[in-house]
Every structure is written in structure tokens, then in C-alpha cells.
Amino acid sequence: MFVRELSAMDQRQTLIRANQRTPREGGAMFRKSLEVTAVADRPFDDSPTAWMADGNCRNYAPAVFFPSDGVGVDRARAICKGCPVAGTCLEYALEHRIEHGVWGGCSERERRRILKRRKSEAEVR
16 A cells, blocks of 8 residues: 555654554554554655655755765765665766765765776776
């Protein structure tokens, strides 16, 4: 039903919350209301950037991912480290040639190296 529209992380959080209910919160009715609430809070989105809603970065200010020093890059990388969409994010930045900021846990310099390596690998083939 509607649960398919939830990301895997949202589904996991819904199940965890339902299983951690207190006795006064009720049984199956509580579980059902959590699922409906989760779906209602997040409408289905099939746009090419829908994956961004699942990123860890959604909980931080954009400035965190556009640092001016190496310490800022390390902080952004730490946020990206456990992100469920880090690979998709990196590929998006590479495909669209985004030159600034940390995307998918990679700095501008690292993304340039990846593109250069891919280009040389393509020429060898």
C-alpha cells in the first residue's frame, strides 16, 4: 500500500518506533497510525533529485557542505560517512560537473581526480 513509498530508512524507523511503544500507547492501532502518518508527512516524489530527501545533509545548513578550509571538509565528510545516498550524491555531482562543495563525501579536488581517472580509463578502452 502506501508503505512502498517510504524509503528503507523511514520504514525501519517506523517499525522501530512501533515496536518500542509503551503499554498505554496501544497495539496494532498505534502501528497503523504511525505508518499512515509517515506516508502523509512525505509525499511520493519521482523527480531526478528525490534522493536528496534521504540524505544526512538535510539536517544541516548548506554552508556546512561548502567549507572554506580543510577542517570544514572533514566535518562534511563525517556527516556523509553513514549517508544512505552518498553514492548517488557523488554520481550526481560528477555527472553535473558540480565544482564546489562536498558531495557524496568527496571534496572538489577528489571529484576532479575521479573524473580525470575515469577519463583516462575510458581512453585506454
